[in-house]
Amino acid sequence: MGRILGLDLGTNSIGWAVYDKTTNNITDYGVTVSQKKNKTGRINKIKKIKKYLTPFIALITFTIISLIVTFFDKTNWQFWLNISLTGFITCITSQQNKKR
Structure with missing residues (x-):
């Protein structure tokens, strides 16, 4: 007596079906x-993650x-350095406030 198991895998x-030969x-x-x-x-x-990270x-x-x-603006380099450091500090403090 032989049997065959047939399977149909969908999404x-x-x-399944069992067929007896x-x-x-x-x-x-x-x-x-x-x-x-x-x-x-x-x-x-x-x-929520996108709203938090954007x-x-x-x-x-x-x-x-x-x-x-x-690096490119030689005349106002102090201004741009000040802006970039302010942005960096803002990034750090904003992330610390969100962890609380």
Whole structure:
């Protein structure tokens, strides 16, 4: 007596059947359906992270650009250095305040 197990693997279901070779009949069959996970929690978490990081990334970008300008503008280098150091200190203190 020989049996064959047939599987149908879908994106959110698994179908199966057992075929008996001696009687040429399907002896048993079934399907298991899995529920799709709720993605709203994940999407909300991503939005929260973006909302948290966007101002910080903008401030770091501004700080780096003003530091680069310090090297190219020989007449006002002290001004640009002061701006970049102020931006750096603001980045540090803003992150410490958010951790509390």
